Amino acid sequence: MDEALLRSLIPDVLGVLVRRGADFAAAEDAVQDALVEAVRTWPDDPPRDPKGWLVTVAWRRFLDATRADAARRRREDLLDEEPAPVPAPAADDTLQLYFLCAHPSLTPSSAVALTLRAVGGLTTRQIARAYLVPEATMAQRISRAKRTVSGVRFERPGDVATVLRVLYLVFNEGYSGDVDLAAEAVRLTRRLATEFDHPEVAGLLALMLLHHARRAARTAPDGALVPLAEQDRTRWDTASIAEGIEILQAALVRDRLGEYQAQAAIAALHADAPTAAETDWVQIVEWYDELAALTGSPIVRLNRAVAVGEADGPRAGLAALAAVDDTLPRHTAVAAYLHERDGDLPTAARLYAEAAGKASNLAERDHLTRQAARLNQRPR
């Protein structure tokens, strides 16, 4: 039984049912029933057309459930509408499912959960473990999300940005529990890219691939963060980098720049440098300028200050930093780094310690504390 295959079929099957007019929540239940049936019968009696089999069984389950309801008229309507047995083209159905699961009426956490469940085919338990919440909590989150989008008409909303935002959130969560969310996000974005020809979808996929490529080098065996400049570049996944760059270049020539393409361009410049010292910081600053123009984000300006510090020296970086909102979470950490580069070690040590107190995760806190300790080291 190929569970990966089974999982990859879920969005297609679900998409077909919803397109045929099934309510989203009921369709999802019917697909889950069909999957259980598949796991039971396929090992002895594998179907020639797995997707067709699942569609047929799920649709039958959906009709049975609908019949069991009192809504007879609705059932009759559905029977009237029952389409030809050949499934509609899958790509379009799956694509619409992405949009539905990322619908703007959902909160970010609900959209993420529903996407992982309906498009990713993960179990509620897997998603709950990945986000470290009780299974009952995640089940409620998903069923509320299903109810929220149940009334939504199943047509393609124009806004791909919401879908990309959800996939980006999944990717950024990294991984915990038994599901690798970053890998899952790459898989879902890759699939979206095959079905939806859009430069920003390609941009996000490239961005994920480029970051994912560095994953093995990002943490030491004890879990400590390894800064980009100190990473062992031989541990970067060169195939993934090459693929990311190729996808990015194809997207850039279409001349419809967006924030994910610009971020991917920055990641590509890092990935391309044979050593940290050979990084093309001047070009990176230019891309940050593009990114700042596209997003107006203060976090982008903060990161830009780091790049300016590398391209034009720490004084220039500090000048750029002075124009950035100093309440941003990582502002102090950036200031510490630039002061250290500038040779003002006492100030840098003080700021590293202060930044550690503001860190939002343990790995970052420990890293910043070590930086402060390194500069404060007592002579022995």
Add this chain to the structure above:
Amino acid sequence: MAKYLLLKHYRGAPASVNDTPMDQWTPEEISAHVQYMDDFAKRLEQTGEYVDSQALSPEGTFVRYDGEGRPPVTDGPFAETKDLIAGWMIIDVDGYERAVELAGELSAAPGAGGRPIHEWLELRPFYGVPATITE
């Protein structure tokens, strides 16, 4: 998708507005208070924001390593002076504003006279996971 700890204190937080000690409430007022807390937790389960909650006994002991081969030193309890945690609830919400909103609701649990206690709850963010894209 951010976890927060809501801390209730026996002692150590600023005084509640409706600051009558619980042993001077009527039994009905105590029941109403407990019911409110249960309902609050159930409501969060329904919204998919509930993670965990526990109540803690006021009895606590300080424990310290006392050197190789010796049993740990214990001291206390210091019930009269130290900050005492009465219990906690962990929530998983979309952001800080929502966490503050929920903490405010929990602080409105009824106390003496059936009026809200207006107690101070400590709201502490959990450390998250390092974002994949930050370096």
